[in-house]
Amino acid sequence: MLLERRRVALVEDDPIMGESLLQRLTLEGGTVKWWRDGTAAAREVPKFKPDIVICDIRLPQMTGEDLFRQMSDKTAAPFLFITGYGDVDQAVRLMRAGAGDYLTKPFPMDEFLGRLDGLLRPIESEASGVLGLSPGMRAIETLLLRLADRPAPVLVTGETGVGKEVCARFLHARSANAEEPFVAVNCAAIPDDLIESEIFGHERGAFSGAVDKHLGYAERAGGGTLFLDEIGEMPLKLQGKLLRLLENREIDRVGGAAPVPFRARVVTATNQALPRAVADGRFREDLLYRINVVSIEVPPLRDRPEDIPWLMQRFFDALTQDGTSLRGISSLAEEAAIVHAWPGNVRELRNRVERAVALADGDWIAPVDLFPEQPAPADTTSVVASLATARDAAERREIVRALGATSGQIGDAARLLSVSRTTLWEKMRRFGLGS
Incomplete structure (x- = not known):
C-alpha cells in the first residue's frame, strides 16, 4: 500500500476534512496521528517522528507557516500544505522556504495521494545482521545501505583487522553498480616508486621499462568501486594527484597526453588518526576533507562481544564445508573467546578458528584449541x-x-x-x- 510502514502527521482544524483524510490515509496503510491546532502540533509532532506532515495553513492559535518555521530544526519530514485560494501566495513563499508542496482546496483525492507519494522518501532497507549481530555493526550496515546508491566518497576507519574491507565490499555489493569491478589497493604494500603507475597507469615509453601501456587500478575499477586501503600510507607527493582525481573525475596516466574519464566510486580506509597525520604534515588536509565526506568507524571486536560466537560459527562453517570429523565449537570455547581481548580483532579470530579446525583432537573445539598459549589450571x-x-x-x-x-x-x-x-x-x- 502507498503508506505502508509510514508515519503521517495530519494538522487540520476542520473536523470533516480531518476525518476524511484520517480515514483515507489509514486505508492506504499509514500510521496517522491527527492534531487540530498548531500549538499542540508544534509540541508533539517531533516526538511522533513522522515521515511526512500534512498541514493546513489556517489553524487556531498558530498558522501553518509559523508551525513550519518553528519545526524546521526539529524534523526533516517534508510538509504538504493544504490551502484555500486566498493562501496561494503564502504557500508559494513556504515552498521557497523549503516546504515540499501545496494543494488548493478542494482537491481530487487521487491528486492528493499522487503529491503525497512524490514527497515520500524511499523506505531504506533495514539491517539484517549480515555484518554482525551487535548494535554497532547493525548501525553500520544500515548506514551502508543508505549510502549504497549515493556516490559520495566514504572513509572507513578502525583498528587493524576489524573488517574495514568487508564493509567496503558490502557497500559495493549493495550498490546499483555491483556487477562492475571492486578493485582493492593496499597503499602500504606498493613501493613508493611504483604506486603512481599502479594506481593511475602509464603510457608506453613513459619511463624506462614501460614497454607497453598499463591500465592502473583507478581505470580498471570502471564504474565500480576503487578501494584504497591504508590511505594514510600514500606518499605525500601522490596525494595531490589523488585529490585531482576526486575533484576532476579524470585519470592522468603517467606519460599520458590527455586525461581519461574516471567513473568509479572511491572508498578509503585507514587505521591511523588522519587529523594527527595532517598536523604532522604527513597527510594533506584538503585531501582529508575530500575523502571524508562520510566517515564510518568500525568498532574493535572487544567492544562487540555479541559478534564473537556468530563470527566463530561462520568461520567454522566456511572452513569445514569440504567435510570434517568435528561436530562444532564447544560452549566453553565460546566463553573463552568472549572474554579474550582480541588485539588482532576479527583477523585474529579467524586465524585461531582455522588453527583449531586443523589441530583439534576431540569432536568439539575446546578452549585449548583456540588458545594453546594459555596454561591449564x-x-x-x-x-x-x-x-x-x-x-x-x-x-x-x-x-x-x-x-x-x-x-x-x-x-x-x-x-x-x-x-x-x-x-x-x-x-x-x-x-x-x-x-
Whole structure:
C-alpha cells in the first residue's frame, strides 16, 4: 500500500476534512496521528517522528507557516500544505522556504495521494545482521545501505583487522553498480616508486621499462568501486594527484597526453588518526576533507562481544564445508573467546578458528584449541576457585546471545532469558555490556 510502514502527521482544524483524510490515509496503510491546532502540533509532532506532515495553513492559535518555521530544526519530514485560494501566495513563499508542496482546496483525492507519494522518501532497507549481530555493526550496515546508491566518497576507519574491507565490499555489493569491478589497493604494500603507475597507469615509453601501456587500478575499477586501503600510507607527493582525481573525475596516466574519464566510486580506509597525520604534515588536509565526506568507524571486536560466537560459527562453517570429523565449537570455547581481548580483532579470530579446525583432537573445539598459549589450571584448587568466574562467563554468554537474537532490545532479551528487565540491566552493567 502507498503508506505502508509510514508515519503521517495530519494538522487540520476542520473536523470533516480531518476525518476524511484520517480515514483515507489509514486505508492506504499509514500510521496517522491527527492534531487540530498548531500549538499542540508544534509540541508533539517531533516526538511522533513522522515521515511526512500534512498541514493546513489556517489553524487556531498558530498558522501553518509559523508551525513550519518553528519545526524546521526539529524534523526533516517534508510538509504538504493544504490551502484555500486566498493562501496561494503564502504557500508559494513556504515552498521557497523549503516546504515540499501545496494543494488548493478542494482537491481530487487521487491528486492528493499522487503529491503525497512524490514527497515520500524511499523506505531504506533495514539491517539484517549480515555484518554482525551487535548494535554497532547493525548501525553500520544500515548506514551502508543508505549510502549504497549515493556516490559520495566514504572513509572507513578502525583498528587493524576489524573488517574495514568487508564493509567496503558490502557497500559495493549493495550498490546499483555491483556487477562492475571492486578493485582493492593496499597503499602500504606498493613501493613508493611504483604506486603512481599502479594506481593511475602509464603510457608506453613513459619511463624506462614501460614497454607497453598499463591500465592502473583507478581505470580498471570502471564504474565500480576503487578501494584504497591504508590511505594514510600514500606518499605525500601522490596525494595531490589523488585529490585531482576526486575533484576532476579524470585519470592522468603517467606519460599520458590527455586525461581519461574516471567513473568509479572511491572508498578509503585507514587505521591511523588522519587529523594527527595532517598536523604532522604527513597527510594533506584538503585531501582529508575530500575523502571524508562520510566517515564510518568500525568498532574493535572487544567492544562487540555479541559478534564473537556468530563470527566463530561462520568461520567454522566456511572452513569445514569440504567435510570434517568435528561436530562444532564447544560452549566453553565460546566463553573463552568472549572474554579474550582480541588485539588482532576479527583477523585474529579467524586465524585461531582455522588453527583449531586443523589441530583439534576431540569432536568439539575446546578452549585449548583456540588458545594453546594459555596454561591449564595447575591444581584442583584453582579449578574450584574459578567456578564463580565460569558461572559469570556462562551468564554473560547467554545474555550476549539473547541480545543478539533480539537486536539489542533489553525487554525482549529479558523475556527470552525469563528474568526481569531490572535484573538483566544490572547483570549487563556488571558484565560491562552497556545498554
